[in-house]
Amino acid sequence: MLKVELLAITPSAERLIEEAGRTCYLSFDKTGEDSDKRFIRMIIKNGHHSVLEHASATFRIIGGSRSFTHQIVRHRMASFSQQSQRYVDERDFSVVTPDSISANPAALEIFNGVMERCREAYKKLKEMDVRKEDARFVLPNAVTSEIVVTANFREWRLIIGTRTEKNAQWEIRKICGLILAELAKRAPTVFEDMK
Amino acid sequence: MLKVELLAITPSAERLIEEAGRTCYLSFDKTGEDSDKRFIRMIIKNGHHSVLEHASATFRIIGGSRSFTHQIVRHRMASFSQQSQRYVDERDFSVVTPDSISANPAALEIFNGVMERCREAYKKLKEMDVRKEDARFVLPNAVTSEIVVTANFREWRLIIGTRTEKNAQWEIRKICGLILAELAKRAPTVFEDMK
Amino acid sequence: MLKVELLAITPSAERLIEEAGRTCYLSFDKTGEDSDKRFIRMIIKNGHHSVLEHASATFRIIGGSRSFTHQIVRHRMASFSQQSQRYVDERDFSVVTPDSISANPAALEIFNGVMERCREAYKKLKEMDVRKEDARFVLPNAVTSEIVVTANFREWRLIIGTRTEKNAQWEIRKICGLILAELAKRAPTVFEDMK
C-alpha cells in the first residue's frame, strides 16, 4: 500500500521565509500579523522564488515502485535515501500493480505469475550464494522501494508542478498529489496556488 | 559588529538523519537509545555523506562585507537571501575594517577617509536622483551586506571544511568558525570531527 | 570597454543534442537532413529541456563590474573562473560608469573623484605592505572583474531569460544580450525563440 508520511518540516516555515526574504529589502519594519502571507504571495507572483528555498520538508514514501524512484531521483536540488537492493534482502518484496493490469483479470494473471516467478528465482539464486547485488538483476520494476526525500519548498513546487502535469506518469502523479496535499496543510500560502 | 544568528534548524536533526539513513538498509530494528550517534559516526566514517542532507540549518549573518558575500554565494547547494544594493538605501552603510588596517594608524586614517568620501559621493548621487542601483557603483567592498544562508548539513560540512582552511580568507574563516561553533552545539555528532 | 568573447562551444552542438535526445525514444532512424532542427523545436515546445544540457558554451566577459559578477555567480549549473582581488594587484583598475552618471556632468565629476580617491588609497595601503586581500576593501563596486563563464544551453536559456527581463539590472541585461546574440549565431535553433 502506498503511504506518504511527513517526517520533518521547517518549524514556522512561512515566518522563516518572510524573515529571510525581508533581508533583501531590509523591510523588517513591515512584519506583523499575517504579513508573512502577504509577503509570500508577493514573491510568488513576482517570480522571486529563491526565498522559498529556506524552508524544506522531508517525506518517507513507502510503496512506490523502482520505476517511480528512478524518475524522482533526477531532481537535483532534492536529497534522497533509498532502500538499496545491494544491502536489503528482497525475498519478501512487495509490488505495485498498475490499475490497467489489475482491472483486467487475464492481464493480472500474467502479471502475478511473472512476479512469483521472479521471487522464486531470486530466492534460489540467494540459496546458491549469489550476492544480493547480483540476485537483484531478476527483480522487476514493479518491486517497491522505500525512499526518503527532502527538498526545499521551491524545489517541491518544481517537482510537483512537473510531475502532476497531465503527461506525467500516473504513479508519480499520485505520489506528488499526496505530497502536495500534505504541504498545502502545513504551508498553505506557499502551496495554495498549486492545487 | 559581526553577528551570526541561527534562525532555524531541523528539529531532532540527528534522529531524522538516522530515520532517513536506515531506509537504505531497512535496519529500523537497530534504532534505540544513542543509536543515532553511532549511525552518524558510521556514515561519516564510510563517506556515506548524502544522508546528512536531510537536515539543514539557516543562519543570518550581519556585518559581513560584500567581499565575503561574493565568496559564500558560490556554494551551489546552499540558498541565499541577501540585502540588495538595488533596493536598500545605503546612505548609512557600515563597514568591515581588516585587522591589518585597524592595527596601523596611518593605514586606518586612509581607510576611514576613503569610506567617508564614498559615503558622501553616494549621498550626493542620490540627491541628484541617481537610482540606488547606479549610485551603489561607488560603494566599496568593505560595506556590509546582511545575508541569510540555508544549507543542509552535508553542504555546511563542505563549506566549513573549505572555508576554514589556512589558505581561506580571514573574514570567511571567522564567520564559518562561528557557524561551526553553533552547529556543533546543536548537532554535535555531525560536526564534532570538524572542530 | 565591455567585451564578450566566445572561448569554446560544443562542436556540432545541434547534432549532438539530437543524437543524445533521440536516445530517450531510440528514434535514430528519424535522423536526416535538418532533422536536428525539427527535433530541437519539438523538445523546446514540449518542455523537454534537459536534452539541451548536452551542449555548452564558454564566454570570457571583460569589463563587467563586481556588481555584475556578484549577480551572475548565483546561477548554480554554471561554472566560473573570476579575476581574484586576493591575487591580482588592482592599482590600475578599470571601472564601469553607469549611463545615468556619465550623462550628468555633475554626477560624473563626483563619480570620477571618488574613483581616483579609491585608487590612491589602494596604492598607499599597498605601499604600507597591506596585503592585496585587505587593501581591496577600499575598491568600489564599479571596478571591473574579468570572468569566464561556462554553462550548458539549458542553463544559458534560463540565465538569459531571467537576466534580460525588464526588471533585470541594465548591466547584466546588456551582457546577456551580447551572449544571446553570439549563441543565436552558433546554435540558431536552440536560441531563436529568445530574441
Next chain:
Amino acid sequence: MLKVELLAITPSAERLIEEAGRTCYLSFDKTGEDSDKRFIRMIIKNGHHSVLEHASATFRIIGGSRSFTHQIVRHRMASFSQQSQRYVDERDFSVVTPDSISANPAALEIFNGVMERCREAYKKLKEMDVRKEDARFVLPNAVTSEIVVTANFREWRLIIGTRTEKNAQWEIRKICGLILAELAKRAPTVFEDMK
C-alpha cells in the same frame, strides 16, 4: 555487449582550462608551450578544481542495466538522456548477466528462464493493449537501458573517483573504468592521476 562511446568533448580542453583558470590570477603572460600541463597539475594539487568545470565530455553508454542507470543519475552536476521505457517498445530487450551468475550453470538456467518469462509476459500485456508505461512493470533490473551522459571534467573526476572504489558495484566500476580510459587519452593531464 557493453559499449562506451565518446560522442563529444571540448576541443583543446586542456588549453581552455588554462585560459579560463589564468583569469583568476590574470597570469596570461605565463602561457606558453606545455604551460597548460603545468597549470593543470598545479590546480589539481592545490584543490582548485572548479577550473576543471569549463571542459566537458559526453558519452553514450550502451548495454548498461537499469541497476546501473539508477545509480549514475544520482550525480547532480551531470546531464542525462536515457532510453525511456514509457516510450520505447521493449519486446526485444537485451540483458546484463552478472558474472557470478554466468559462471554457475544452474544459476544461469534460472536467470535465463526468468528473463524469457518476463519477455513473454511483456509481449502478452502489450497484445492486450496495456500501455508500454504499465507493461514495463514486469521488466527486470537486468534489462539494458541506453544512456547519454554529459559531465564536466571536475564532475567526471568525482564520478569516477566514487564509482571505481573497491566498494562500488561491479557494473558501474567497469563502465567508469572505460570512461576513464577514454578521458585519459583525450585529456591526459586532467585524468592521469586517477589511473
